[in-house]
Amino acid sequence: MTERRTKWLAIVAIALLALNMRTAVSSFSPLVTYIQEEISLPIVTIGLLGIAAPLAFAIATTMANVPTRKIGVEKTLIATSLLIIGGHVLRALSWDSTALFVGSMMCLLGMGIGNILMPVIVRKYFPNRVGLISSLYISLAALSASAGSFLAVPFADLGGWRFSLGQWALMAALTLLPLIALRKNSTPEKPPPGVVKQKAIWRSPTAWAIFGTQGMTSVFGYVSFAWLPLLLLEHNSVSVAEAGALLSLFAILGLPAALIIPGLAVKYKRLHAPIIWFSSSMGMTGALGILWADGAHLWIWVAALGLGPTMFPLALTLYNLRSRERSTVLAVSSFGQGMSYTMTTIIVFLVGVFREITGGWEFALWMLFGVALFSALMGIQIAKNHFVDDELAH
Numbered sequence: 001m002t003e004r005r006t007k008w009l010a011i012v013a014i015a016l017l018a019l020n021m022r023t024a025v026s027s028f029s030p031l032v033t034y035i036q037e038e039i040s041l042p043i044v045t046i047g048l049l050g051i052a053a054p055l056a057f058a059i060a061t062t063m064a065n066v067p068t069r070k071i072g073v074e075k076t077l078i079a080t081s082l083l084i085i086g087g088h089v090l091r092a093l094s095w096d097s098t099a100l101f102v103g104s105m106m107c108l109l110g111m112g113i114g115n116i117l118m119p120v121i122v123r124k125y126f127p128n129r130v131g132l133i134s135s136l137y138i139s140l141a142a143l144s145a146s147a148g149s150f151l152a153v154p155f156a157d158l159g160g161w162r163f164s165l166g167q168w169a170l171m172a173a174l175t176l177l178p179l180i181a182l183r184k185n186s187t188p189e190k191p192p193p194g195v196v197k198q199k200a201i202w203r204s205p206t207a208w209a210i211f212g213t214q215g216m217t218s219v220f221g222y223v224s225f226a227w228l229p230l231l232l233l234e235h236n237s238v239s240v241a242e243a244g245a246l247l248s249l250f251a252i253l254g255l256p257a258a259l260i261i262p263g264l265a266v267k268y269k270r271l272h273a274p275i276i277w278f279s280s281s282m283g284m285t286g287a288l289g290i291l292w293a294d295g296a297h298l299w300i301w302v303a304a305l306g307l308g309p310t311m312f313p314l315a316l317t318l319y320n321l322r323s324r325e326r327s328t329v330l331a332v333s334s335f336g337q338g339m340s341y342t343m344t345t346i347i348v349f350l351v352g353v354f355r356e357i358t359g360g361w362e363f364a365l366w367m368l369f370g371v372a373l374f375s376a377l378m379g380i381q382i383a384k385n386h387f388v389d390d391e392l393a394h
Contacts, residue, residue: 018136054341058345081173088107091103134313204388207388208381234360250303277379283304284369319332
């Protein structure tokens with residue numbers, strides 16, 4: 001296989017993987033009222049399904065390293081694509097909430113492993129185009145999230161909620177084609193150098209700062225995908241259709257940032273901290289706006305909330321920009337994403353618990369405000385422009 005053909009196959013594989021990275025997350029919550037007509041989904045069950053995404057992504061960080069270091073990134077991604085396909089099919093065939101949860105976990109575990117390996121496969125095939133290719137896949141992931149929420153209700157109206165959930169398996173199946181063509185390139189990934197072992201990552205202030213940066217975006221994203229439609233229905237008295245459209249607005253606002261920020265991050269290191277501070281301020285503004293909003297201006301505050309995770313593309317790009325070796329990218333990506341999604345799982349669960357206890361959503365909105373405030377502090381460390389490898393070496 002020529003180098004040119006290999007790179008084209010790699011771009012197609014990365015693009016198709018990215019288009020599958022968020023569909024299972026964003027397509028569920030707009031369909032809750034449809035699913036409840038056939039399957040009992042009390043608020044606790046909805047909460048469990050809401051934490052399925054960050055929980056699966058946290059678990060996936062422990063599943064990604066071993067196969068990647070034994071069989072390589074491409075073969076590992078083939079297995080994860082099959083897992084995603086099976087999960088979509090099981091969700092569509094679900095006969096009770098347990099089957100729905102298991103199918104969701106299958107999809108999301110595959111997507112979580114994909115999250116970890118995306119920076120690795122970008123570094124492998126495009127070491128000199130990290131910003132450009134990162135921008136491509138992060139943009140498509142944002143499009144995936146928006147499409148999942150925007151199309152969920154129209155597809156359900158067309159063919160029922162089972163069709164709406166299950167048709168995403170076709171997109172996942174397409175991903176297998178370029179990955180299978182690349183399978184001969186799937187060589188075991190080298191372990192990280194002595195100073196950059198998985199446990200040693202805990203000693204890197206920059207690794208912690210990257211975790212804090214992605215942590216805010218994960219909390220905002222998965223709290224919103226799990227709860228925002230119901231929150232807006234109950235707290236702001238919008239219709240089901242309006243709630244779905246506002247969730248789509250939240251999701252699509254990640255697209256401009258995904259297109260622009262990775263390239264800026266590669267070219268201008270001094271912009272890393274300002275991007276974090278902008279994101280944090282938008283997140284705080286959106287949370288307080290929704291808390292006190294009237295119906296006419298609600299979309300403004302949802303838009304501000306959607307600009308909160310602007311630094312998500314930055315966080316994913318930082319895994320490469322602050323690592324000198326490809327093996328370090330895998331180690332830092334596993335650490336940062338594992339910590340981020342563990343924290344997100346806890347917070348998404350607490351949102352449901354306090355909604356059940358208080359009957360309202362004030363706690364959730366104040367918690368989003370607090371997370372955004374905390375993330376602003378991460379900009380101080382990121383502004384130092386340190387490499388994880390160098391911190392651990394010293």
